[in-house]
Amino acid sequence: MSISIxxxxxxxxxxCHDVCPGTLIKINEDKKAFIKYPKDCWGCTSCIKECPVHAIQFFLGEDIGGKGSKVHTEKVNGLIRWIVEFPDGNVKSIDIDPKESNKY
Ligand code: SF4
Ligand code: SF4
Incomplete structure (x- = not known):
């Protein structure tokens, strides 16, 4: 599992740099984020939830979404919207209330 920026x-x-628990994300000279050690990403998704401009996507494995699918989040009215983009162009989204995220 890994991300793309x-x-x-x-x-x-x-x-994303500040929240990554593995300090895997760096900022280059142009002030653009990049993941320096993608193989070390364990998929906590913290960075995709923090990015204010939806620049980070998380690759979903074949077993949890289909090979080639990617997910990112957007904040909508206090909810976190998880948006999955499938290779065939389909898009699905799930809205999660962060205050009740363990009840989904
Ligand atoms: S998903 Fe988690 S471990 Fe991977 S780069 Fe983002 S914050 Fe770091
Ligand atoms: S805009 Fe997104 S990708 Fe860029 S530094 Fe901020 S959180 Fe990271």
Missing amino acids: DQSKCIGCRR
């Missing part, structure tokens, strides 16, 4: 969207806020 769309540097064309990145605004260099460093939130």
Whole structure:
């Protein structure tokens, strides 16, 4: 599991860098985030929830979403919307209330 960062969207806020428990994300000279050690990412998804411009996507394994699928989050009215994009172009989303995330 790992993430991809769309540097064309990145605004260099460093939130992903600060939240990553493995200090895997670095900021380059152009103030763009990149993951330096993708093989060490254990998929905690903290960075994708922190990114304010939805520049980070998380690759889903075949067993939990289909090979080639990617997920990112957006904050909508206090909820976290998990948005899965499938290779065939389909998109599915799930809204989770962070205050009751263990009840989903
Ligand atoms: S998913 Fe977690 S471990 Fe992986 S890069 Fe993001 S914050 Fe770091
Ligand atoms: S959180 Fe998003 S915008 Fe901020 S540095 Fe990371 S990728 Fe760039």
